[in-house]
Amino acid sequence: MSRTRNVGLETKNPENVCKDKNCPFHGQLKVRGKQFTGRIVSDKMQKSVIVEWVGLKYIPKYERYKKVRTKLKAHNPTCINAKEGDLVRIGECRPLSKTKNFVIMNVVGKLEKYALEKEAKEAGKKREKVKEEQKTLTKTEEKE
Numbered sequence: 001m002s003r004t005r006n007v008g009l010e011t012k013n014p015e016n017v018c019k020d021k022n023c024p025f026h027g028q029l030k031v032r033g034k035q036f037t038g039r040i041v042s043d044k045m046q047k048s049v050i051v052e053w054v055g056l057k058y059i060p061k062y063e064r065y066k067k068v069r070t071k072l073k074a075h076n077p078t079c080i081n082a083k084e085g086d087l088v089r090i091g092e093c094r095p096l097s098k099t100k101n102f103v104i105m106n107v108v109g110k111l112e113k114y115a116l117e118k119e120a121k122e123a124g125k126k127r128e129k130v131k132e133e134q135k136t137l138t139k140t141e142e143k144e
C-alpha cells in the first residue's frame with residue numbers, strides 16, 4: 001500500500017510511508033469510537049506502546065475531585081514510530097490483540113519535562129536502594 005488513505009479524522013497524514021497492515025493511513029485498519037490524548041510511558045514492546053493520562057472524577061460525598069490515572073495499550077504504526085515521552089492522540093479501533101484496541105493517530109508534541117521527571121524518579125529509586133542497604137547492614141550488625 002503506497003497510497004495514503006484519508007482516514008476522515010482531523011489529523012495530519014504522517015510524513016513517512018509504511019507497510020503495516022494495521023496502520024490507519026497505509027493499511028486496512030478503521031478508526032472509530034473514542035479518542036484520547038495522553039503521553040507514552042513505555043515503548044519497550046514491538047509496535048505497541050502504553051499511553052497514560054490523568055483525568056478527574058467527582059466524589060459527591062466530599063464534593064471534591066479525585067485524580068484518576070488511565071493506562072491503555074495502543075498500536076504504534078512504523079510510519080509514526082512514537083517514542084517514550086511523546087504526547088500522542090489515539091483512536092479506538094477493532095481489537096488488535098487481547099488488550100490492544102487503540103491505535104496512535106498522530107504525535108501532538110514532546111514532553112520536555114518527561115526526561116527530567118524520569119531522571120528524578122530513578123535517582124529517588126537509587127536513594128531508596130541505598131537506604132535499604134544501610135538498613136540491612138545495621139540489622140546484620142545488631143545480630144552480631
Ligand SMILES: [Zn+2]
Pocket residue numbers: 014016017018019020023024025026027077078079080
Ligand atoms: Zn503507516
